[in-house]
Structures are given as structure tokens and as C-alpha cells.
Amino acid sequence: MKRPTGVITHPAGFSASGVSCGIKTGRDLPDLGLLVAEEPVPAAAVFTTNKVCAAPVLVSREHLRTSRGYIRAVVANSGNANACTGKQGLADARRMTQLTAELIGAQPHEVLVASTGVIGRPMPMKAAEAGIRKASEKLSSDYRGGAAFLRGILTTDRFPKEAERSVHVAGRTFLVSGVVKGAAMIAPGMATMLSFVTTDAGLERRRMQGLLSAAVGRTFNRITVDGHMSTNDTCVLLASGRSGVKVTAEGRMERKFARALEEVLLELALAIVRDGEGAVRTAEIRVRGARSDADAERAARAVAGSPLVKTALFGADPNWGRIVSMAGASGCAFTEDKTSLRINSLVIYRNGKPLPVTKDIENAMRSDHVVFDLSLGLGRGASGVYTCDLGHNYVRLNAEYTT
């Protein structure tokens, strides 16, 4: 696998580490990481909206409230999601934050925790505690620390997913640097997405949640690999302020920061889709001309979630009827003779009439990234969703996950 470049320790004020501690049983693979700020820094986070919510998500939410959003560290592990684990799971997640706090000299509520892996198995705490101790001794503020952290949270992603933007304004510079753990080859179970973003910009705590939620809404929330919402999704943003650049509310600098953040998250989101569940090909489902944006999103999500669409994508099969029919079943307003479909800008269905499948369209279906552009002709609503194909690797990986 390509080596991570360790972006999250590029911004000043952060150190990180990653270790192998045996949470992933029987394999000496990295499975735990620590990300530590030099002092409590303003933080924001978004979490899964699944009503089955993993213990680390519950504990992190609680700690963000108790600390009023000032965070020292994140402890994250792969190999076990600590979800559906009842009271013991909660105690275990708390213990992970407590031990981390002790070792770095912080309060437990200044520590967030994130886990990914199989659901419904108790967290192997002996391994986790040993890992946290080891990781606390290896913290490093250079790129190696960031790289080790990322390795610690990957399960079997085929490549590390990092993105970074540096923003220059009026002779000054700050960094926005993010990593994500996607759904990958051997243990992709729940698409349990963990993402951590650091910046050395100086952000106002009260603005951060809005900025992060908006960016996530336009990036991570617009991808789907298999439509199965995780119990562990977590995206954390930490701002050290160490660049000296102050991002004030609603100013030009905030817009610059927001754009950089969105670009970083979009790059990470697309990397997840590219690495989704053994995928060979990605797609964007664009819907325009819908009665409303919500209608467009409903159609785009339905199409992106259809196994028939995804297997056709795998087989490079220009079976476009599957796309139109799924949009028609999505519940959005729909009139056949106003509907058109383009595949990589080539028209295949115009105002309810099919056109011949040309060689060009067959070739378009074979490209690495296919854009389906569905125009409903009913209004100005628009949306888009990114997804990947569903092929034999997906079946192989997911039929053999826990046993």
C-alpha cells in the first residue's frame, strides 16, 4: 500500500502516533492511533444519525458537551466498532478516553474516542489499553506521527486517504489537513467512516460546528457505497490556531477556510468511493430539473443505491433503463416525456424517447468515472450523489467478514 504522507500533523500544534496492539486478532496490523493537540483546542464533530449508535460516538458526544467543545485528543481504533455492545461497551469507550487523558495529562472529557470494525463484539480492552500506553509514548509532531495515526485507523483500505489545502491570504498561510478511513477490502463491514481534520487556523468555536456540518453535507453526505448507514461514523475537526491566522465570523477569511475545508472533505469523500468495497469504477448521479432539491436528492440516492444500477456499472453495461426506472420509483415528481438522460454527456434518452446505444456510449461506460446526468424537466431542483459499482469483490468481501 502507498505510504501515507501524514498530513494531520502538518498543521502546527498537533502530534500523533499509531501502533499495532492486537485489537485485530491474529494479525500484527496497525489498529490504534492517537491524535493530540498541545493544549485544549476548539473542536467540532458530526456523527452518525443511526439510532443504533456505537459507544464511542455516545461518549464523544457527551465529552464535546462537557468540555464545551475544547478538546485535547482523539483516540481511535480499527478492528472493533464497539457497537451493539451494551453497558460494557460504554464503560470500555469511557476507559479508553480516561487512560488517554491520564497519559497525556488531560481531563477525560477533553478526549474523544472513535472506533471502526466488526459490530457486536466486546472491545478487547487488554489490547486496547496496551495500545494506548504504547501510542502515548510514540507521539510525534512530524509527518511520521500523522502517517502512523492514519495506518492505525485503516482497516483494509487499498490506499491511504489524505487531503490537504494551504490557504494564503495577505501574506499569511494556514493549512487544512484531513484523513479518512473508508470502506475497503477485507473488513469493510459497516462503511464505518472515521475522519479527522486538523487546521492551524484560528477558528471561533461557535462557528466551527456550522462550518463542519455544511461541508460534510456537501461531501461525505453525498456519497454512498451500499446505502447501509454506519453506527460509528465520526468526523472531527480540531483547530490549533497556531498559524497565527484568525478566521473571524462571516469574513473573507472564513469563506476561504470554508472552501478549503470543503475541498479537503470532497477529496476524501471521492477517495472513499474510489476505494469502496472492491470497486472497479465510480459514478456520479446528477439530477437536474427536479421539482425541488429534495426531490432531486431522492432520485439521485435511489439510483445510486440500486444494486441493478451498480452491477451494470461493474459490467460496463449501458443498461440505462435501470437508471430511469429507479428514479421513477424513488418517489420524486416525474414525467416520462420530460425526462432525458446523458452518460458522460452523451444523450441516450431524450424527452421520454430512447436513442440507439452507440459505440461512444459503450466506451463511456468503461471509463473509470461515469457521470449519469438525469434531467427531469420539471423545475430547478438539483442534486448529485457519488457512488461505486457492486462487483464480485463486494460479494466476496462481505460474505466473509466476521467468520
Add this chain to the structure above:
Amino acid sequence: MKRPTGVITHPAGFSASGVSCGIKTGRDLPDLGLLVAEEPVPAAAVFTTNKVCAAPVLVSREHLRTSRGYIRAVVANSGNANACTGKQGLADARRMTQLTAELIGAQPHEVLVASTGVIGRPMPMKAAEAGIRKASEKLSSDYRGGAAFLRGILTTDRFPKEAERSVHVAGRTFLVSGVVKGAAMIAPGMATMLSFVTTDAGLERRRMQGLLSAAVGRTFNRITVDGHMSTNDTCVLLASGRSGVKVTAEGRMERKFARALEEVLLELALAIVRDGEGAVRTAEIRVRGARSDADAERAARAVAGSPLVKTALFGADPNWGRIVSMAGASGCAFTEDKTSLRINSLVIYRNGKPLPVTKDIENAMRSDHVVFDLSLGLGRGASGVYTCDLGHNYVRLNAEYTT
């Protein structure tokens, strides 16, 4: 393939035929069938609710209105869905009913039409017309006619799907006989479900729609193979009255008829799931204790539609966290510590606490039919959905459908 027994011509008053006419190009396979009543008989039908609606569905709906529900014949074909085919498609579907009417001596609006196959290709009308002519010469009221009809509408179902009940009351007997074309191995594209039910019971036309809709709601509408609603779903009920048994409104006989109809449709529905998209295993997702029936159905459908659940079913992997987490993401009311899950009656998750995966549970996952019983502990709402696994055959079949 097992030979059909030809049930739909068992009830008195019907004849049928099936032919190969070249709609399925390049293969000399049965692809058209005719089902004819001796005189106009009361009929009821339910159709897809997809807003992308195939031409034959539009024409059949129109004809049911024009004829006030008295129907002489159904012409059905496989190999081409005549969906997303614009005005030409409508003209073609009309022409199929018109030619059938001419040949059997009926009015065009007394003929229904149903098609299944690939979407977005013009109906090869030369072949279809030749097929209708040939089929009209081969009509037979014995079982051979019924068997040929069924062969004509199958695409590549691995086995014919027929069900029949005879009802005896007060020394008299009537039959309820149904066939269905499911989603199968080579051309399963849209799960375009066509089903035809004949009975020689005497039914009141005004009661038939309600009886059929209720039975479909409890049977066909409770299965999912891949969550992709067809543009062509059609289920037609025709009643010849030739048994001499009169089924009067809301009487004991009507309840008997309703039960027989539901049993026939359930048997057909389960056969579709068993033969779904290369499936090796079926499952029932039962949800109890929900806040409402609608909530229970929402959870059951979400679980049954999850590719992660379906690939685990394929691999006989007791990865039950996927089921609980999908229910949690479904939007139904949900409280983890009131939730329990059984697999073939063996408890694996009790009130939010995971239990060990035993050998018995591993064996249960390997059975041909697995019942997941999810209890939400919040109320009296209940529902259930039948589905099948998603394995390599599904991918293989659906990646190589049109090209």
C-alpha cells in the same frame, strides 16, 4: 427445467397457448403467450406504482377502464419490456391488443397486454405480430395450453412458478390457479413481475379489485429481491364463473375465496424469492414490537434491502450487527436496550446486549431459509418481508444483461 403443469387452464372457461416468435433475439426460446376466456369475464388487476410505467401497463389500465373490467384475453411476452419506449411503445402495445382482439373475435379494449424484458428497446413488432397469430391458432383449454403460456412469459427462471388451491364448500368446488414470472438467471433485469390468476368461481366484478389488492398487499408486496421496482409489474385476476359457485359479497364463500387467493399468491411470491437473481438462500425479516405496523415495515424493508445483510446471507455469515444497524438507520422508532434479535429462534442479541455466536447459530445461517426475528420492544407494530441473498450469481447476471 421442470415442466409447468399448466394450472391456469385448469379452471373451466379458459384456454391458453405459448409460442417462440423471435422477440428474444438469436435464441429459439418461448417468448409470447395468450390467455383467453370464452366470453368477457370480470377482471381485476394491480400494476407497478413506478412513475416510469411501461406502455403495456398504460394500455392495460386504459382497457380495464373502457371495458368496465370485463376482459376476454391477455397477451403477454418476455424478452422486451416495452418500457421507456415513448409514443412508439404505446402504439406497439395497442397494436398487440388489437391484433389479438381481431384473431379471437373480441374488442381491443377487452384485451390486456403485459411485457417483461429489457427496458428502452423498441418492441420487435414483426416478431410479436407473427407470435400473436401463431399463438391464436394454438389455443388449448387443457393443461398443455396453460403450460405453454407459462413458458412463453418466463425469461430464465430456474423453475416454473405455479400454485393452485381448490376450494370445497357445501359439495361444490372451485379452483384458484396462478402463475408468475420471477427474476431469474440470465435476463433478470428489472424483476419485472408478471402474474396471472384464473378462477372458475363466480365473482362480483365490483368486489374483485379489493380482494386482489388485499391479497397482493400481503404477498407480492412483501417480497424484495433487490429493491428495484419494476416498470412492468402486472398481476391480473380473471374469473370465469364456470364452476357454478357464486361468491357473494362479504359471505363465508368470499372469505374462503380470499384465503385461497392469498395462499396462491404467497406460494408464488415465495417461489420468486427462492428463484431470485441467482439466490442460494432465502430469508424472512420479521419485525415485532414496533411503534406501529408502518414502522415495522420500514425496518423490515430496510434490512431486507441492505446489500451487506444480503451478502452476509450469501456467505452464511452470522454478522447480525448488520441487521440491527440497518433497522436503526431505517427511520423507525428504535431504542437499543429494548431491542432483541433471534436467528431461526436462537437469541443472539437481547435487550441491547450481544450474546456469543454459537455453533447452532452458525448452522442456522446455513439453512435454506433463515428467519430473522427482530423485536423492538416499543409497541405492537409488526410486519415481515421475504428476501434472498446477494451472491456472485447476482453480480454475474446483472453485469451482463443487455450487452
